[in-house]
Amino acid sequence: MKHGRLGKITFTLLLGALFVGGAAAENVSRLHWLGQRQICAEPGAARVRALWNLPETARLEAQTLAKFAGGTNAPLRALLDDVVREEFYAEVRHEANQPGSAVFAIRLNAERAKLWEANRATLPSGVELQRAGDWTLLGKATGANPLLAEWRERIAKTGAPAARGATNFWLEADADLPAVARALGWKWDLPAGWPRIFLTLTGDGENVLTRGSLKFAQPLALPLEAWNIPTNLIRDPLIGFTAVRGLGGLPRGLTGWDKLEIGAAPGQLFLWAQAAVPFQNYFAGLFADAPERMRRISERLLTQGNEWVVPNHVGNFARADDGRGVLWKSAPFMSPFVQVVGKEPKGFVFGGLFTVAGARTNAAMPAELVKQVLGAPDLVMYDWELTGPRIEGWLHIGQLFRVIGHKAQLPPKSAGLEWLRAAAPKLGNNVTTVTRADAAQLAFNRKSTCGFTALELHLLADWLESPDFPAGLHTSRTPAAAFDAKGKLPRPAAPKP
Numbered sequence: 001m002k003h004g005r006l007g008k009i010t011f012t013l014l015l016g017a018l019f020v021g022g023a024a025a026e027n028v029s030r031l032h033w034l035g036q037r038q039i040c041a042e043p044g045a046a047r048v049r050a051l052w053n054l055p056e057t058a059r060l061e062a063q064t065l066a067k068f069a070g071g072t073n074a075p076l077r078a079l080l081d082d083v084v085r086e087e088f089y090a091e092v093r094h095e096a097n098q099p100g101s102a103v104f105a106i107r108l109n110a111e112r113a114k115l116w117e118a119n120r121a122t123l124p125s126g127v128e129l130q131r132a133g134d135w136t137l138l139g140k141a142t143g144a145n146p147l148l149a150e151w152r153e154r155i156a157k158t159g160a161p162a163a164r165g166a167t168n169f170w171l172e173a174d175a176d177l178p179a180v181a182r183a184l185g186w187k188w189d190l191p192a193g194w195p196r197i198f199l200t201l202t203g204d205g206e207n208v209l210t211r212g213s214l215k216f217a218q219p220l221a222l223p224l225e226a227w228n229i230p231t232n233l234i235r236d237p238l239i240g241f242t243a244v245r246g247l248g249g250l251p252r253g254l255t256g257w258d259k260l261e262i263g264a265a266p267g268q269l270f271l272w273a274q275a276a277v278p279f280q281n282y283f284a285g286l287f288a289d290a291p292e293r294m295r296r297i298s299e300r301l302l303t304q305g306n307e308w309v310v311p312n313h314v315g316n317f318a319r320a321d322d323g324r325g326v327l328w329k330s331a332p333f334m335s336p337f338v339q340v341v342g343k344e345p346k347g348f349v350f351g352g353l354f355t356v357a358g359a360r361t362n363a364a365m366p367a368e369l370v371k372q373v374l375g376a377p378d379l380v381m382y383d384w385e386l387t388g389p390r391i392e393g394w395l396h397i398g399q400l401f402r403v404i405g406h407k408a409q410l411p412p413k414s415a416g417l418e419w420l421r422a423a424a425p426k427l428g429n430n431v432t433t434v435t436r437a438d439a440a441q442l443a444f445n446r447k448s449t450c451g452f453t454a455l456e457l458h459l460l461a462d463w464l465e466s467p468d469f470p471a472g473l474h475t476s477r478t479p480a481a482a483f484d485a486k487g488k489l490p491r492p493a494a495p496k497p
Helices: 003-017 036-040 043-052 055-069 077-084 111-120 146-158 177-184 290-309 367-374 387-404 413-426 452-462
Strands: 029-034 088-095 099-106 127-132 135-141 169-176 196-203 207-215 238-247 268-272 282-287 316-319 325-329 337-341 348-351 377-387 429-438 441-448
Touching: 029 177, 036 043, 036 077, 036 135, 036 238, 043 196, 043 413, 055 077, 055 413, 055 452, 088 387, 099 146, 111 135, 135 146, 135 413, 169 177, 238 367, 238 387, 282 290, 290 316, 290 337, 290 348, 290 429, 316 387, 367 377, 377 387, 387 452
Parallel strands: none
Antiparallel strands: 029 088, 029 169, 088 099, 099 135, 127 135, 169 196, 196 207, 207 441, 238 268, 238 377, 268 282, 282 348, 316 325, 325 337, 337 348, 377 429, 429 441
16 A cells, blocks of 8 residues: 555544544534643542553554554554654644645654654645644645644644643544535545534543533434333343433434334333343333234235344244244344233333243342432433453454355454453443433433443454554455355354453
8 A cells, every 4th residue: 555545544544434423514523632641640630540451452453553554664653652642733724615624733843843844755746744833734625724823823822723622631622423424525425414522531540431512403303201121020130221312303314214124213211131141122112003013024024034144054034932022042142032011002012032931030239220220301312331250242243144144254353352351341331311402403412431331342343453554344244154065154252351
């Protein structure tokens, strides 16, 4: 891969993929990263610092940056170390009837600044590199770049390219991704109605605190009907619980529900996971026409579902003996089911990956969880998990479904899985809430050990292990292990953290 291409990829990701929120009228997006070095020096980063200091973290970071740069010895490799460790600002601006412009500024000492200057040739055509005070600036624009000139002037006056906020956030992001794509001419396939997202990240010593909001162009018709938690189905010991309502009021395409082709989204959706067996994952959707919805689900599983699972020797879908649902018989390592609960039109469609008999205990759902959901009138989503134990569950589920789907498993000795195994014992409670702030805005808050849920970490590892990183996932970009002559599945490789 040519160096110019490497520079383009790096610049694109810094000024595009990292942006997750929207700003003032002419400013498409802004991003401020405090830098790993400064973050780790803060008292509020004690647990995050412990995770960063793991040898497995160093291995995964080195692998990721080498892929990003095009090889361990590629000219850009050393520059990417600075992007992780040092403070930087980035902004994309698109004023009315004007071409877009972008600037990236990183605080570097004189020695590191000389290294960036020495690698100027790795940058794509049209990218300017300048030095202003303690900052190295990269600018991209069609013609003159007024944003770059503005930042140079601000650095000369204040010593920094942008005013620092009152709070020393580790990360501040404020951008509109569809507008970023328009400003820079990128062909991003984002769903219609994609919101502007505002995000901040900091820590309190024990937890990472994530705050933000989603601002939609149009008011949301969120039907926040009174919660109807199926406490008769949800039993302890729980290691994860999610409650969502108002899915039908979000813009089409954002949730992916339409792809299921089983009708409108449920009024409320609950998901939970129990301890002991990794496949004890369950869901319950509240529908006004639960029996009819169950009929549609059954038809799809018994027709399109069997057209796939039977030829691939992974069991078959069949109606349950009581006629209330469908079972996936002879499924490897699991006993999935889906059924309707109750006989009234309004009720729950209930299902899971492990026999319901194995899920039943005498321990009721924790009353504190119920209070967390019922106590917030504008609550749209509540999510709680023990992230460490959930990592193990998602590893088993993810690896098995990769085998069933003829996809590549994540290698047990890969840097991504080794990091998950090392980090899991250090990850504790993770609580996320989404509330309706106003007619067109949702606010979200998360208190966690590392900023991510177990599922998000699993997907992150899948992405970082992609052979074509930063494109695609390892699951989709790596050839899968072949089945034997009898159609026997290769054994899932899911190491226990």
